[in-house]
Amino acid sequence: MDPASSHRSPFALPLTVIVVSADSGPDLRDCVQSILASLLPLELLLIDNRSHDGIPEAIERAHAHDHRLTVIYNHHNLGFGAAVNLASKQAQGDALLILNPDCVVQKGDLERLAGLLVGKTKVGLIGAVVCDAEGRADPASWRRDPLLQRSLNSMLNRVGEKVNVEGDIPAALIEAEAVSGAVMLVPRVLFQRIGGFDEAYFLHCEDLDLCRRVRDIGYQVLLAGDIRVHHGKGSSSRHRPIFVSRHKHRGMWQWFRKHDPASEKKLVSAAVWLGIWAHFVLQVPGQLWRLLLLKLRRSMQATAPAADED
Structure with missing residues (x-):
């Protein structure tokens, strides 16, 4: 770089x-x-x-x-x-x-x-x-x-x-x-x-x-x-919610592994890993829907002046 x-x-x-x-x-x-x-x-x-x-x-x-x-x-x-x-x-x-x-x-x-x-x-x-x-x-x-x-x-x-x-x-x-x-x-x-x-x-x-x-x-x-x-709470993440969410969940897992004494127990650690990534997966449909709505709103705003002229 x-x-x-x-x-x-x-x-x-x-x-x-x-x-x-x-x-x-x-x-x-x-x-x-x-x-x-x-x-x-x-x-x-x-x-x-x-x-x-x-x-x-x-x-x-x-x-x-x-x-x-x-x-x-x-x-x-x-x-x-x-x-x-x-x-x-x-x-x-x-x-x-x-x-x-x-x-x-x-x-x-x-x-x-x-x-x-x-x-x-x-x-x-x-x-x-x-x-x-x-x-x-x-x-x-x-x-x-x-x-x-x-x-x-x-x-x-x-x-x-x-x-x-x-x-x-x-x-x-x-x-x-x-x-x-x-x-x-x-x-x-x-x-x-x-x-x-x-x-x-x-x-x-x-x-x-x-x-x-x-x-x-x-x-x-x-x-x-x-x-x-x-x-403003996440102005740079609204157009890429899944990317941001993936790294947020990855960060949760990293913090747990690095600092939480509970991570020393293998079964607990496995359960936490599954829970974190299941939570991520469950959020994806809603994030995709909100992203689609955001794109539709932007598209409508971009075409609005042309419609007014007609």
Whole structure:
């Protein structure tokens, strides 16, 4: 792979924002604009996993004179974690903010997030509350390790400890086992120390793995409950749901095998493998149907002007 990049900032910075795109759609423009609106000295590394929508190129042209933006083009889709790792090698910021391409930060959010690391030597990772357009918090903002018992409780809606922490998220800085991978702030030195994301995960669950490994070496994972970031929730996956779902289920299996003590029991491990992939297969018909409806809507929208003229 031979990535090409544009402008580089010649000075040290408090923050490097890393955004990975892969046919992320128009939301990517809003994400970039919200970052560059910040008054915090920063650099933005937009690393593109071979998009075909032309938006990363358009963004680079639109911000050609802004030295804070660097666009890195990959010749194939490396996966989320591998792309972040690649970008992190070029980063100059003291901290890395890993942000999804369908997230929009509000004025002051970046300054507040970066400030939370100041003077805290044992904080390894900080997340924020991700919300939908109506301001409803995504339960995945405050999570526990997806151990087998918790996952079963969540899936079957049983009484007991679940993966997502139930109840309102306190508007304070609180400790967590895991946070949403849509917004993750990590000291660059620590990210490099633990080897970045585990590239065995292509898409999904690499964030859970990172949180676990941060905690395993004695650092805290925190959630900034009073910082809320709008999240478009999968704008780059609507046109390829089966691809995304396959890697999500694969990530679940990898996390289980790597971190869950239950995986040491062969029969349990076999049952979990069968359950994960049966769940994937059962989702395929519905995903195909939704994809067909999406294509029909787009086709109707594309032909609507011609029909009006007639």
